[in-house]
Amino acid sequence: MNMEANRIVVKIGSSSLTSDTGGLNVDQMAFFAKELASLYQAGYQVLLVTSGAVAAGFTALGFESRPKLLHEKQASAAVGQALLMQAYQDKLSKHGIGAAQILLTRYDFTSRQRVHNASMTIDELLKRGFIPIINENDTVSVNELKFGDNDTLSALVGNLVKASKLMIITDIDGLYTDNPRSNPEATRIDRVTEITEDIYRIAGGSGSAVGTGGMRSKVEAARIATRGGVSVFIGRVMQQGDLLQAVNDHGHGTYFDPNANSNNLSMKKQWVGYHSIVHGSITVDHGAVLALQKGGKSLLPVGVKQVSGEFHPGDVVEVIDENEVIIGRGITNYASWQLQAVGGLSTDEVSKRIEVSRIEVIHRDEWVTL
Numbered sequence: 323m324n325m326e327a328n329r330i331v332v333k334i335g336s337s338s339l340t341s342d343t344g345g346l347n348v349d350q351m352a353f354f355a356k357e358l359a360s361l362y363q364a365g366y367q368v369l370l371v372t373s374g375a376v377a378a379g380f381t382a383l384g385f386e387s388r389p390k391l392l393h394e395k396q397a398s399a400a401v402g403q404a405l406l407m408q409a410y411q412d413k414l415s416k417h418g419i420g421a422a423q424i425l426l427t428r429y430d431f432t433s434r435q436r437v438h439n440a441s442m443t444i445d446e447l448l449k450r451g452f453i454p455i456i457n458e459n460d461t462v463s464v465n466e467l468k469f470g471d472n473d474t475l476s477a478l479v480g481n482l483v484k485a486s487k488l489m490i491i492t493d494i495d496g497l498y499t500d501n502p503r504s505n506p507e508a509t510r511i512d513r514v515t516e517i518t519e520d521i522y523r524i525a526g527g528s529g530s531a532v533g534t535g536g537m538r539s540k541v542e543a544a545r546i547a548t549r550g551g552v553s554v555f556i557g558r559v560m561q562q563g564d565l566l567q568a569v570n571d572h573g574h575g576t577y578f579d580p581n582a583n584s585n586n587l588s589m590k591k592q593w594v595g596y597h598s599i600v601h602g603s604i605t606v607d608h609g610a611v612l613a614l615q616k617g618g619k620s621l622l623p624v625g626v627k628q629v630s631g632e633f634h635p636g637d638v639v640e641v642i643d644e645n646e647v648i649i650g651r652g653i654t655n656y657a658s659w660q661l662q663a664v665g666g667l668s669t670d671e672v673s674k675r676i677e678v679s680r681i682e683v684i685h686r687d688e689w690v691t692l
């Protein structure tokens with residue numbers, strides 16, 4: 323087993339750690355600490371992505387239910403994050419394991435230098451036998467509190483550390499054909515080999531009273547992680563030993579196979595596809611869509627129909643088809659004004675009109691299909 327094959331990212335949602343009325347469920351925290359310890363003792367390097375700061379903190383601040391306003395949630399997280407870490411440190415120490423806090427924002431992932439630094443810190447902690455405990459830096463992170471995206475965060479972390487598995491632990495034993503809370507006829511899907519539009523559709527909207535992401539954001543996380551070559555489990559861990567069993571493919575939940583074509587996306591492609599800031603968009607014709615999606619080809623000016631936003635060579639742009647569906651992202655070699663002038667023209671025509679360092683609008687090595 324190489325180092326990365328040994329790495330497991332476990333994501334635990336608010337609903338598993340806190341009560342519906344807020345506040346930490348200390349017994350649950352002790353239970354999860356034991357479950358994490360069992361992975362650790364089995365020889366895995368364990369990383370935890372935990373939610374629960376807002377849910378842990380809002381009652382202490384005097385709110386009766388999860389607050390709605392951003393600054394109220396941020397204040398709750400400031401209180402709750404400390405409680406959360408204190409509880410993890412306390413419970414993990416009973417198993418002789420040290421806990422380290424890492425708070426990240428989506429913005430941190432947009433900088434390759436910050437990503438690199440986070441990755442080096444994590445490596446060092448793992449080398450020294452600590453469990454990195456990661457949460458969104460809620461007090462400064464606007465997007466997280468708007469979208470409750472710790473599911474996405476766990477996928478980004480899984481890809482960043484090249485984990486072999488991402489275990490998304492929630493209050494339900496997997497993805498069902500419909501929300502089982504509203505439809506008792508719904509049945510569980512045990513394995514997903516490809517995340518299709520249908521899978522998204524059945525994942526529906528957001529979930530419990532304390533959580534925010536719901537099943538949809540978990541499926542989205544599964545898509546990002548499987549795309550990066552990471553196997554994903556979404557499910558429930560209730561009895562002692564369940565987590566290790568789930569890691570060993572016998573869990574109560576849904577397994578998502580890693581994308582066979584992912585070839586473990588390089589750090590650069592991961593950054594382009596999932597972390598970078600998009601500066602504009604390029605609409606392309608049907609032929610270009612096929613060339614990019616199926617043919618593994620570069621985007622040439624001839625396929626460009628429309629350009630929006632202002633961007634420069636080296637910026638990341640989104641590519642959309644004529645129905646405005648996003649098909650991927652890549653690094654552009656053209657400025658937006660250049661592309662506006664030569665979109666739709668043949669390569670010969672382009673070189674007669676403007677000077678660019680590379681004739682491809684987006685080179686296939688700098689392209690990620692989404």
Ligand SMILES: Nc1ncnc2c1ncn2[C@@H]1O[C@H](COP(=O)(O)OP(=O)(O)O)[C@@H](O)[C@H]1O
Pocket residue numbers: 334335336337338491492493494496497498499500501502503524525526527528529530531532533534535536537538
């Ligand atoms: N198709 C589905 N299958 C399973 N759960 C679903 C589905 N659609 C919606 N849900 C809801 O998603 C919830 C889990 O999401 P959430 O409450 O955000 O959990 P967490 O706090 O663990 O992130 C479930 O409790 C369930 O109500």
Ligand SMILES: N[C@@H](CCC(=O)OP(=O)(O)O)C(=O)O
Pocket residue numbers: 334335336337372373374375376377399457458460466470471472473532533534535536
């Ligand atoms: N970072 C936030 C996560 C918010 C949240 O509820 O997320 P989740 O339970 O994963 O849907 C927190 O710690 O409260």
